[in-house]
Amino acid sequence: MPAKELYRSLDPHFSQTLVDIVAAELNKNVNICDHKGVIIASFSKERISQVHECAANMLASGHIHEFSVTEDDVARYKGVRKGFNVPIIFEGRCAGVIGVTGEPEAAAPYARLAARFVQAALESSARQEKLVRALQEKEELQTIFLNKIIAVQEEERRKISRELHDETSQALTSIIVGLRVLSEQMGGGEERARVLAMRDLAAKTLEDVHRLAVELRPVLLDDLGLVAAAHKYIESYANQYSLPVDIDFAGLSRERFRPEVEIALYRILQEALTNIVKHARAGQVRVALKKSRGRLRLTVADDGVGFEIASLQTAAAGACLGIHGMRERVALLDGAFAIQTAPGAGTAITAEVPLKEKNHGR
Numbered sequence: 325m326p327a328k329e330l331y332r333s334l335d336p337h338f339s340q341t342l343v344d345i346v347a348a349e350l351n352k353n354v355n356i357c358d359h360k361g362v363i364i365a366s367f368s369k370e371r372i373s374q375v376h377e378c379a380a381n382m383l384a385s386g387h388i389h390e391f392s393v394t395e396d397d398v399a400r401y402k403g404v405r406k407g408f409n410v411p412i413i414f415e416g417r418c419a420g421v422i423g424v425t426g427e428p429e430a431a432a433p434y435a436r437l438a439a440r441f442v443q444a445a446l447e448s449s450a451r452q453e454k455l456v457r458a459l460q461e462k463e464e465l466q467t468i469f470l471n472k473i474i475a476v477q478e479e480e481r482r483k484i485s486r487e488l489h490d491e492t493s494q495a496l497t498s499i500i501v502g503l504r505v506l507s508e509q510m511g512g513g514e515e516r517a518r519v520l521a522m523r524d525l526a527a528k529t530l531e532d533v534h535r536l537a538v539e540l541r542p543v544l545l546d547d548l549g550l551v552a553a554a555h556k557y558i559e560s561y562a563n564q565y566s567l568p569v570d571i572d573f574a575g576l577s578r579e580r581f582r583p584e585v586e587i588a589l590y591r592i593l594q595e596a597l598t599n600i601v602k603h604a605r606a607g608q609v610r611v612a613l614k615k616s617r618g619r620l621r622l623t624v625a626d627d628g629v630g631f632e633i634a635s636l637q638t639a640a641a642g643a644c645l646g647i648h649g650m651r652e653r654v655a656l657l658d659g660a661f662a663i664q665t666a667p668g669a670g671t672a673i674t675a676e677v678p679l680k681e682k683n684h685g686r
């Protein structure tokens with residue numbers, strides 16, 4: 325086994341602790357060489373970083389084995405003492421050599437025991453590393469899936485929204501116009517009233533379709549950006565629910581941000597405003613959007629009933645998808661998400677995301 329193939333280095337702190345323990349127990353000199361034969365831990369500290377000649381020779385020969393350092397070796401090599409040396413084998417390779425000074429036969433069991441101890445420690449740290457790596461890979465995969473799901477969902481919504489906007493709305497508009505023309509040709513009477521009622525129904529349906537299309541994916545978001553789309557959404561929300569909404573967009577007018585940021589914050593705004601109607605019984609809402617130090621921060625606050633934040637942790641699986649969804653969207657953009665609330669004290673959610681994409685170094 326040539327020395328250059330050796331790969332796993334021993335932790336010097338760990339090695340030194342082990343050396344101290346064994347040396348104190350034996351009252352002997354103990355040292356550990358790394359896979360190149362360099363002493364990385366020694367009871368006599370001044371010898372650290374000297375090459376342990378005997379171990380270095382053994383490693384260089386490529387023949388890894390236990391060995392005694394004899395009187396002859398002491399005379400031949402500089403800086404070595406009589407003792408017993410045991411290679412530390414890990415995953416079939418030599419990670420280093422541990423040496424205990426003294427009469428070789430007496431030192432041998434201690435050196436072997438210490439080597440086994442180091443091997444066990446290496447194995448356990450390798451196992452831990454493997455687990456951590458597996459966990460990281462799983463988390464990365466989850467992030468990729470989540471990104472993909474959100475992208476597919478957004479694309480699907482965009483398609484349906486365009487279809488509703490371009491096809492269904494056009495057809496309904498033709499029907500409305502047709503019914504109006506028909507009603508004009510009919511003169512008075514009950515039949516005309518029925519046609520007009522049908523026209524009103526079609527007009528109402530057109531409004532609903534329009535609202536649905538906007539809810540799914542506002543054309544404005546793609547065309548004019550977050551600020552314009554948020555303004556429009558809030559305006560129609562305030563009208564629909566007769567809820568005053570104070571808007572503070574701090575001088576952001578036509579500024580555009582990267583699409584992921586715009587979509588994420590728009591969806592968070594939608595969910596937060598929906599939650600207010602569903603749960604808050606609020607009298608006043610405030611929406612703020614602020615850019616500062618390369619980050620964009622959205623705050624949606626209400627003066628409603630608030631809630632116990634701990635209830636989110638105890639909620640059943642599959643519940644609280646709205647808040648989880650907001651949190652996930654922000655996390656995917658490496659941002660920060662916070663909820664401030666208490667029973668009777670209103671609720672404020674804050675989502676802050678970096679404007680520039682983080683370089684993942686991949």
Ligand SMILES: Nc1ncnc2c1ncn2[C@@H]1O[C@H](COP(=O)(O)OP(=O)(O)OP(=O)(O)O)[C@@H](O)[C@H]1O
Nearest residue numbers: 599600603604628629630631644645646647648671
């Ligand atoms: N603005 C708010 N005011 C009062 N309570 C709120 C507010 N926002 C959220 N909550 C509370 O937090 C819970 C979790 O909200 P979340 O949006 O995650 O779920 P949800 O709205 O109940 O259901 P959905 O999954 O459809 O969004 C709500 O059930 C409600 O009790």
Ligand SMILES: [Mg+2]
Nearest residue numbers: 595599646647
């Ligand atoms: Mg919700």
